Amino acid sequence: xxxxxxxxxxxxxxxxxxxxxxxxxxxxxxxxxxxxxxxxxxxxxxxxxxxxxxxxxxxxxxxxxxxxxxxxxxxxxx
Amino acid sequence: xxxxxxxxxxxxxxxxxxxxxxxxxxxxxxxxxxxxxxxxxxxxxxxxxxxxxxxxxxxxxxxxxxxxxxxxxxxxxxxxxxxxxxxxxxxxxxxxxxxxxxxxxxxxxxxxxxxxxxxxxxxxxxxxxxxxxxxxxxxxxxxxxxxxxxxxxxxxxxxxxxxxxxxxxxxxxxxxxxxxxxxxxxxxxxxxxxxxxxxxxxxxxxxxxxxxxxxxxxxxxxxxxxxxxxxxxxxxxxxxxxxxxxxxxxxxxxxxxxxxxxxxxxxxxxxxxxxxxxxxxxxxxxxxxxxxxxxxxxxxxxxxxxxxxxxxxxxxxxxxxxxxxxxxxxxxxxxxxxxxxxxxxxxxxxxxxxxxxxxxxxxxxxxxxxxxxxxxxxxxxxxxxxxxxxxxxxxxxxxxxxxxxxxxxxxxxxxxxxxxxxxx
Numbered sequence: 001x002x003x004x005x006x007x008x009x010x011x012x013x014x015x016x017x018x019x020x021x022x023x024x025x026x027x028x029x030x031x032x033x034x035x036x037x038x039x040x041x042x043x044x045x046x047x048x049x050x051x052x053x054x055x056x057x058x059x060x061x062x063x064x065x066x067x068x069x070x071x072x073x074x075x076x077x078x
Numbered sequence: 079x080x081x082x083x084x085x086x087x088x089x090x091x092x093x094x095x096x097x098x099x100x101x102x103x104x105x106x107x108x109x110x111x112x113x114x115x116x117x118x119x120x121x122x123x124x125x126x127x128x129x130x131x132x133x134x135x136x137x138x139x140x141x142x143x144x145x146x147x148x149x150x151x152x153x154x155x156x157x158x159x160x161x162x163x164x165x166x167x168x169x170x171x172x173x174x175x176x177x178x179x180x181x182x183x184x185x186x187x188x189x190x191x192x193x194x195x196x197x198x199x200x201x202x203x204x205x206x207x208x209x210x211x212x213x214x215x216x217x218x219x220x221x222x223x224x225x226x227x228x229x230x231x232x233x234x235x236x237x238x239x240x241x242x243x244x245x246x247x248x249x250x251x252x253x254x255x256x257x258x259x260x261x262x263x264x265x266x267x268x269x270x271x272x273x274x275x276x277x278x279x280x281x282x283x284x285x286x287x288x289x290x291x292x293x294x295x296x297x298x299x300x301x302x303x304x305x306x307x308x309x310x311x312x313x314x315x316x317x318x319x320x321x322x323x324x325x326x327x328x329x330x331x332x333x334x335x336x337x338x339x340x341x342x343x344x345x346x347x348x349x350x351x352x353x354x355x356x357x358x359x360x361x362x363x364x365x366x367x368x369x370x371x372x373x374x375x376x377x378x379x380x381x382x383x384x385x386x387x388x389x390x391x392x393x394x395x396x397x398x399x400x401x402x403x404x405x406x407x408x409x410x411x412x413x414x415x416x417x418x419x420x421x422x423x424x425x426x427x428x429x430x431x432x433x434x435x436x437x438x439x440x441x442x443x444x445x446x447x448x449x450x451x452x453x454x455x456x457x458x459x460x461x462x463x464x465x466x467x468x469x470x471x472x473x474x475x476x477x478x479x480x481x482x483x484x485x486x487x488x489x490x491x492x493x494x495x496x497x498x499x500x501x502x
Binding site: 035 | 441447
């Protein structure tokens with residue numbers, strides 16, 4: 001099977017992150033926050049065909065005041 | 079010259095003072111395996127002795143594949159663990175062996191500069207290294223050596239923090255999302271190795287992989303230095319073959335023959351119950367117990383001491399040593415320390431706090447830029463497992479006798495401001 005890059009995960013740079021919590025507001029399906037307000041991100045790859053989730057992930061990336069988030073595209077679970 | 083395969087190896091010729099370059103060459107010889115070095119290193123299966131036990135040959139291979147003519151070898155002798163002494167002991171007896179190893183590594187990856195990093199806290203060691211470098215300078219051969227003296231902190235010895243210091247004078251770990259990650263000093267790719275690893279490379283470069291593998295196990299070959307402290311006759315650094323039973327290592331060090339528990343791997347390591355003393359001291363045998371060789375640290379805690387109290391002191395200190403870059407570490411570790419204190423004293427609904435402590439451990443794990451929080455979480459989790467009965471006693475209001483004792487077994491530097499541990 002050819003490797004297809006059809007999944008994504010949201011990744012946070014923990015050093016840049018200051019716990020504003022915007023990502024949780026913008027993408028509650030992907031990001032939870034801990035008791036100190038720092039994001040706990042769903043580590044399971046999400047299918048890129050799930051456009052609603054991809055959209056909210058993009059919103060979270062764009063809405064992060066510290067620009068600590070990014071979307072990493074990976075090949076999904078085989 | 080051939081070397082017998084008895085111990086000591088890297089501590090060969092140790093006489094309480096650093097060997098001069100001439101004495102060093104008399105003791106170890108000058109013949110090297112030459113161009114076969116890379117193959118020998120690969121065949122030796124040497125694992126890094128800094129804590130992560132990463133295969134050195136893989137690291138070298140990664141650096142070899144990097145472009146650039148100005149690569150750097152960083153020799154890490156920072157020794158952030160307060161109970162670790164092996165790099166200091168090594169540098170104060172065989173500094174030239176470490177430098178030889180660094181030189182071989184530089185040849186392998188094509189580096190022109192070698193940065194030797196020793197904490198400025200250890201002025202004697204700085205002096206020893208300075209002297210050794212001067213002796214080499216007089217020879218006017220080989221790559222350029224530079225002595226660096228970063229300030230001492232626990233996380234300063236982490237390789238990315240060390241490289242960060244070399245670049246920007248900040249001892250802060252860096253975020254490395256994709257591993258393996260190539261560190262850079264300036265624009266030059268850098269190979270960071272522990273000082274002891276470098277010394278082993280110095281031995282492999284002389285005597286080859288077959289000789290190296292005569293000691294140790296197939297998966298963890300060679301010998302290693304261990305710093306043994308706690309309930310021992312005298313805190314010492316021993317060189318032991320990997321795969322020796324823990325019991326015989328402890329017996330050699332004159333440790334308490336019937337201890338309560340053993341801390342393995344350092345402050346980010348794990349507790350091991352004393353009933354597992356017959357386990358072999360190597361990663362593959364320690365793995366089922368959740369422990370590892372780590373930075374070669376063994377702390378013996380006798381019966382009558384309180385394991386929770388010792389753990390709490392370590393965690394509080396480790397929380398203070400966090401560089402406070404990542405939220406889960408900056409806020410999570412003080413929270414762990416406070417929860418442990420509540421469990422220890424049995425005050426304020428300790429059972430609820432104990433559950434919260436376990437949840438917090440799971441939440442913090444793996445969410446820092448470096449492995450500092452993960453190590454503390456591992457320590458706390460192993461403490462809750464190994465001292466299970468003690469924890470029950472504390473929670474039920476019947477604490478063990480050790481909690482009132484003023485005698486501590488794990489050496490933890492004094493905290494400057496424990497009451498202000500939560501950082502904002």
